[in-house]
Amino acid sequence: VIADALSGVRVVELSEGVAGPLTARLLGDAGGDVVKVEIGEGDRARGWVPQVDGAGAAFSSLNRNKRSITVASPADPAISVLVGLADVFVVDEALAKGLEVDLDRLMVANPQLVVCVISGWGPEGPWAGRPSAELPAQLASEATSSLGRPGDEPERLGTDHAGVACGNYGFQAVTAALLVADAGGQRIDVSLFGSLMHMRTALWVALSNPDAWSGFHLDSYTKAPEHYYTCKDRRVIFLSQRVDDLKALVKDLHMEWVLDDPRWDLFSADTGVLGRHSDRVHDLWDRGLSQWTCEEANAIFNRHGGAVFPCLAPDEFVSDPQVQHLSVVIDSMGNGPSRDLRPPWQMASTPASVRRGAPRLDEHRSEITEQILSARKWVVASAPGGTEGA
Amino acid sequence: MAGPLDGIRVFDLTMYMAGPWAAMVIGSLGAEVLHIEQPDVDWSTLNAGTPPLVRGTASGYLAWNMNKRGLSVDIKKPDDLEFAHRLIETCDVFMSNMRPLERMGFGYERLKAINPRLVYCHATGWGHGGPRGADPGTDLIMSAFSGGWAMQGARNGLGEFYRHATQVDATTGNLLAQAVLLGLHARKRTGEGQHIEVTMVDAAATMQLPRLAELFGGMQHQPMGSSAPATAPDRAFHCEDGLWIGVSVTTEPEWRSLCEAVGLPELVSDDRFASNRARVEHRAELETLLLDCFARQPRAYWELVLSRARVPWGAPLLWEHLRHHAQVLANGYLAEVDTDAWGRLWTGGPPWRFSRTPAAMTGPPIPGIDTDACREELDRTPGIRA
Numbered sequence: 001v002i003a004d005a006l007s008g009v010r011v012v013e014l015s016e017g018v019a020g021p022l023t024a025r026l027l028g029d030a031g032g033d034v035v036k037v038e039i040g041e042g043d044r045a046r047g048w049v050p051q052v053d054g055a056g057a058a059f060s061s062l063n064r065n066k067r068s069i070t071v072a073s074p075a076d077p078a079i080s081v082l083v084g085l086a087d088v089f090v091v092d093e094a095l096a097k098g099l100e101v102d103l104d105r106l107m108v109a110n111p112q113l114v115v116c117v118i119s120g121w122g123p124e125g126p127w128a129g130r131p132s133a134e135l136p137a138q139l140a141s142e143a144t145s146s147l148g149r150p151g152d153e154p155e156r157l158g159t160d161h162a163g164v165a166c167g168n169y170g171f172q173a174v175t176a177a178l179l180v181a182d183a184g185g186q187r188i189d190v191s192l193f194g195s196l197m198h199m200r201t202a203l204w205v206a207l208s209n210p211d212a213w214s215g216f217h218l219d220s221y222t223k224a225p226e227h228y229y230t231c232k233d234r235r236v237i238f239l240s241q242r243v244d245d246l247k248a249l250v251k252d253l254h255m256e257w258v259l260d261d262p263r264w265d266l267f268s269a270d271t272g273v274l275g276r277h278s279d280r281v282h283d284l285w286d287r288g289l290s291q292w293t294c295e296e297a298n299a300i301f302n303r304h305g306g307a308v309f310p311c312l313a314p315d316e317f318v319s320d321p322q323v324q325h326l327s328v329v330i331d332s333m334g335n336g337p338s339r340d341l342r343p344p345w346q347m348a349s350t351p352a353s354v355r356r357g358a359p360r361l362d363e364h365r366s367e368i369t370e371q372i373l374s375a376r377k378w379v380v381a382s383a384p385g386g387t388e389g390a
Numbered sequence: 391m392a393g394p395l396d397g398i399r400v401f402d403l404t405m406y407m408a409g410p411w412a413a414m415v416i417g418s419l420g421a422e423v424l425h426i427e428q429p430d431v432d433w434s435t436l437n438a439g440t441p442p443l444v445r446g447t448a449s450g451y452l453a454w455n456m457n458k459r460g461l462s463v464d465i466k467k468p469d470d471l472e473f474a475h476r477l478i479e480t481c482d483v484f485m486s487n488m489r490p491l492e493r494m495g496f497g498y499e500r501l502k503a504i505n506p507r508l509v510y511c512h513a514t515g516w517g518h519g520g521p522r523g524a525d526p527g528t529d530l531i532m533s534a535f536s537g538g539w540a541m542q543g544a545r546n547g548l549g550e551f552y553r554h555a556t557q558v559d560a561t562t563g564n565l566l567a568q569a570v571l572l573g574l575h576a577r578k579r580t581g582e583g584q585h586i587e588v589t590m591v592d593a594a595a596t597m598q599l600p601r602l603a604e605l606f607g608g609m610q611h612q613p614m615g616s617s618a619p620a621t622a623p624d625r626a627f628h629c630e631d632g633l634w635i636g637v638s639v640t641t642e643p644e645w646r647s648l649c650e651a652v653g654l655p656e657l658v659s660d661d662r663f664a665s666n667r668a669r670v671e672h673r674a675e676l677e678t679l680l681l682d683c684f685a686r687q688p689r690a691y692w693e694l695v696l697s698r699a700r701v702p703w704g705a706p707l708l709w710e711h712l713r714h715h716a717q718v719l720a721n722g723y724l725a726e727v728d729t730d731a732w733g734r735l736w737t738g739g740p741p742w743r744f745s746r747t748p749a750a751m752t753g754p755p756i757p758g759i760d761t762d763a764c765r766e767e768l769d770r771t772p773g774i775r776a
Binding site for chain 1: 572
């Protein structure tokens with residue numbers, strides 16, 4: 001019986017923060033056996049807030065399905081031995097520089113090894129090797145230009161968008177390379193910057209040679225900030241692009257007064273959420289919608305080809321009946337917050353799973369050391385002149 | 391050298407953004423992707439026709455259908471449906487983000503009977519069943535539903551929607567591409583395909599993974615401008631010349647380097663700032679000190695100083711910088727593809743660099759242009775009924 005898509009795949013992770021740990025965590029979710037090697041006090045995300053059971057909450061989710069061993073520095077010979085036994089090595093560029101045995105030699109010693117290097121800016125160019133983080137990647141890729149107002153303090157995306165996207169791409173690249181690893185391993189590079197550049201692909205095409213400079217993709221640079229709308233019972237957004245008769249809709253919403261408002265021309269031209277003029281007519285919609293509950297307003301919009309949807313706060317999202325129906329939020333295992341997210345793919349015959357919670361620092365030293373010791377002879381014998389010192 | 395998925399054939403029955411994106415990614419990895427459109431379709435309305443158009447074609451169609459062959463199949467016609475099924479017999483992967491697949495003749499059981507090795511990957515908005523199972527799933531709806539808006543925006547403001555509402559779709563597409571890769575791994579072991587589903591709900595949740603984990607850990611998020619909730623100092627600072635620079639300190643060595651670099655070495659031994667936890671707790675005092683400090687020099691000064699100190703920094707760039715930027719060009723983070731119908735298009739370069747099996751970007755197909763060639767290939771395929 002094959003339990004998981006990647007069961008038997010051995011992964012060594014020497015990585016911190018979001019991107020590298022997420023790459024390895026997804027490999028673990030899909031069945032890979034992940035050993036997380038931590039330096040000194042451990043992954044930086046252990047120190048992030050809020051702290052739960054002595055580690056940052058995000059750390060616990062990003063590092064489930066892993067075992068932990070600490071070493072004093074990236075130059076510790078144990079890393080070379082572990083990587084010599086592995087199928088995959090996920091490593092931060094900054095930590096790879098300090099390895100006792102460099103990546104090229106590790107790949108010679110283990111010809112089917114897939115090495116995934118996570119960097120801030122990519123392996124080439126003037127910024128190669130320059131440290132980065134979430135906000136620098138968001139700013140440089142212009143991802144922040146779809147929030148806030150030009151000239152004001154830039155606004156970051158609420159999530160660690162670069163880190164998560166890079167983790168997703170790292171996982172894609174590793175799984176793709178593993179499919180052909182029988183013919184030889186290889187080095188993969190992914191970066192925070194490159195990941196966000198790719199996530200914005202639609203904009204680069206739209207900017208190539210657009211027939212007109214208005215339109216959804218390009219307007220996102222110049223529109224004002226967009227906020228939620230308010231029905232009688234809750235915050236909402238609405239879809240109005242396919243409303244066939246706006247006058248009939250506003251009549252049914254009992255907001256005929258808007259026909260006489262001096263802003264009617266703006267209201268009736270591209271008025272919807274994220275419309276070109278939405279900031280200038282937002283209060284008119286709010287006044288009309290406040291007479292109805294979300295459900296009532298949705299029924300009225302439905303009659304005219306539109307729709308009204310609730311706008312939930314994050315805590316409402318995770319307890320929403322649909323989210324519960326799907327079991328997107330699960331009970332977590334081990335340390336950290338009591339809840340977590342399920343693996344994101346529902347595979348009928350090789351389901352992904354959470355088999356263990358995030359490790360305490362160095363929790364698995366003895367069992368991993370035993371593995372290293374029992375394998376040491378094999379590694380030294382088969383490595384063509386490189387890892388002898390290991 | 392071909393990409394890692396060279397030799398893999400994909401039946402791409404997708405529309406709008408999330409599905410086409412996934413198949414575009416799979417195509418970039420070297421698979422042969424057969425993208426299905428209806429015959430005689432109006433190019434301006436492809437992929438929801440979201441403007442702007444580029445030479446009369448929806449930019450979303452061009453962006454999300456790179457790396458594919460174009461087929462026209464009218465699946466409502468029995469002959470065309472049979473053609474599609476014969477094609478699926480030759481495919482390794484079926485991908486779709488459409489809903490009535492059973493009714494359309496592409497339900498899992500039917501396709502499995504045609505090709506038991508088929509990896510069948512389906513993206514849905516809300517999964518199956520439940521109170522919202524039948525609701526439409528658009529990027530904006532999911533962004534509103536999943537709460538991301540409440541964690542971003544001006545400091546102490548109402549929260550803001552991300553105006554380029556494509557990122558939940560792109561993330562859904564990335565999960566669907568992952569599903570394809572995992573399905574191929576499983577098939578290597580079992581010899582059989584399987585049904586794999588991803589939902590936009592999972593994608594929206596995954597996208598916000600660090601924030602939701604913090605929520606599960608008891609944190610209540612607010613819009614914080616450029617500041618990060620979990621780390622400090624980690625925000626944009628206004629420089630003397632009116633420009634902004636983002637500075638992110640997420641380790642203790644970076645903290646010590648920052649203090650030295652900005653001329654505030656005494657902060658290293660200040661108990662209020664002795665750890666990330668302490669700095670987050672005293673964020674207001676810390677940011678006041680640093681705002682004052684950064685306002686004394688122009689951005690170019692800080693870029694140099696922070697680079698030397700190896701403190702992570704970034705400055706806002708825009709398209710006109712990026713398309714010429716040495717870092718972008720050196721790493722291929724933008725790709726230029728030449729097309730007959732639309733001229734030269736820019737697009738995102740592959741987000742991964744493979745040393746042995748390189749990924750690549752090719753232009754989108756004219757809808758339907760490869761239909762005849764695919765029919766002829768099929769007629770020549772042994773074992774496939776002509």
